[in-house]
Amino acid sequence: MSQRTVLLCDLDAFFAAVEILDRPELAGKPVIVGHDPRSRGVVATCNYEARRYGVRSAMPMAEAVRRCPHAVIVPPRHQRYAEMSRRVMEIYARFTPLIEPVSVDEAYLDVTGRPGLRVAAAIKRAVLQETGLVVSVGVGPNKFLAKLACDLSKPDGLREIRADQARAVLAPLPVDRLPGIGPKTAARLRDLGIETAGELQRRPLQWFNAVFGSRGPLMYRLARGEDDRPLQPQSRAKSLSDEITFDRDRPAAALLPVLLACSEQVGRRLRQGGCLAHTVTIKVRFPSFVTITRSRTLPYSFDDDATIYRTARELYETHILNTDLPVDDPTGRRLIRLLGVQVSGLVDRSAPRQTTLFDPESRQRQRLHQVIDDVRRRFGERALVRGRRLHGRPRRPSHA
Numbered sequence: 568m569s570q571r572t573v574l575l576c577d578l579d580a581f582f583a584a585v586e587i588l589d590r591p592e593l594a595g596k597p598v599i600v601g602h603d604p605r606s607r608g609v610v611a612t613c614n615y616e617a618r619r620y621g622v623r624s625a626m627p628m629a630e631a632v633r634r635c636p637h638a639v640i641v642p643p644r645h646q647r648y649a650e651m652s653r654r655v656m657e658i659y660a661r662f663t664p665l666i667e668p669v670s671v672d673e674a675y676l677d678v679t680g681r682p683g684l685r686v687a688a689a690i691k692r693a694v695l696q697e698t699g700l701v702v703s704v705g706v707g708p709n710k711f712l713a714k715l716a717c718d719l720s721k722p723d724g725l726r727e728i729r730a731d732q733a734r735a736v737l738a739p740l741p742v743d744r745l746p747g748i749g750p751k752t753a754a755r756l757r758d759l760g761i762e763t764a765g766e767l768q769r770r771p772l773q774w775f776n777a778v779f780g781s782r783g784p785l786m787y788r789l790a791r792g793e794d795d796r797p798l799q800p801q802s803r804a805k806s807l808s809d810e811i812t813f814d815r816d817r818p819a820a821a822l823l824p825v826l827l828a829c830s831e832q833v834g835r836r837l838r839q840g841g842c843l844a845h846t847v848t849i850k851v852r853f854p855s856f857v858t859i860t861r862s863r864t865l866p867y868s869f870d871d872d873a874t875i876y877r878t879a880r881e882l883y884e885t886h887i888l889n890t891d892l893p894v895d896d897p898t899g900r901r902l903i904r905l906l907g908v909q910v911s912g913l914v915d916r917s918a919p920r921q922t923t924l925f926d927p928e929s930r931q932r933q934r935l936h937q938v939i940d941d942v943r944r945r946f947g948e949r950a951l952v953r954g955r956r957l958h959g960r961p962r963r964p965s966h967a
């Protein structure tokens with residue numbers, strides 16, 4: 568494989584950093600993000616001030632508070648973190664389209680062909696300036712070394728490990744710094760008298776095959792800092808849309824029910840995909856085939872039909888119904904050939920640890936949506952139609 572340049576970007580103490588951004592009075596104090604220590608929760612994140620007292624991620628909250636009794640405890644707000652994560656990922660996307668998000672605060676970027684350290688420094692600057700967050704960036708010829716470079720230089724890290732430095736950098740490190748070597752394997756290697764990656768590097772391939780079986784060749788290469796694993800760019804769609812082309816052109820004024828149906832369709836797919844969106848776009852094609860789109864990005868994320876429809880409808884009323892766009896129809900009506908709704912700016916709704924942090928109102932709405940989605944799945948599209956849609960539906964011509 569030809570030489571690649573891979574970055575691993577990892578936000579420092581991410582949840583705690585967001586809390587301190589939003590509450591500057593916390594700066595300089597030990598901050599632990601987690602639920603009430605009387606519950607059985609664990610530390611979601613803590614800042615470096617708290618780490619000085621031995622507090623660590625995933626430690627029971629009770630233990631964390633025992634170690635650092637004066638720490639400020641902040642309950643996690645995963646929606647807020649998701650929003651900040653999205654902003655940071657959008658900054659990354661300006662540098663390369665090849666991004667593999669690992670978690671809410673971590674992503675691999677492929678910037679092959681460019682000077683890795685310089686790109687890394689530019690990313691750090693942009694993230695700090697635009698969000699106030701500090702990101703550590705490791706640079707390497709592969710994912711393993713990029714991650715190692717990041718881990719070794721945190722916090723506020725910026726480091727490159729070149730291919731020709733890999734063996735020397737790895738040599739003194741304990742074997743469990745290699746991906747795929749957990750505590751169990753490390754203990755087994757210790758029994759064999761091996762503590763460091765350097766000692767592994769001196770073993771021949773046959774030894775690896777005997778010790779690791781089918782993973783032997785892989786581990787042999789990892790011990791030398793060689794890693795072919797490709798980036799797996801986010802496969803999830805960046806947007807979801809639903810559109811309808813009419814069999815004959817329809818008057819614009821009669822199409823709000825279609826807009827609602829499209830909104831409900833993308834809303835359902837959003838929820839099925841476990842995503843939240845930030846932007847609503849409407850697409851309108853006129854009989855002349857002129858097509859326009861109009862978007863609005865909201866200051867919060869959403870997955871409910873009401874928000875999608877309300878936003879789509881506002882766009883439609885502003886840009887289609889109440890404008891001076893030329894009219895095709897001799898009767899003076901504005902006709903439309905295609906109408907669609909799209910949501911974009913998608914982020915994962917599944918919070919890294921807890922998902923029960925929504926306010927009761929939106930939780931209730933969520934439950935309602937689950938019921939509606941479920942009924943539709945079982946009994947078909949038409950099983951449930953909201954009142955508004957019925958009211959808005961064009962009436963049949965009256966023969967009376």
Ligand SMILES: [Mg+2]
Nearest residue numbers: 577578579672
């Ligand atoms: Mg991090």
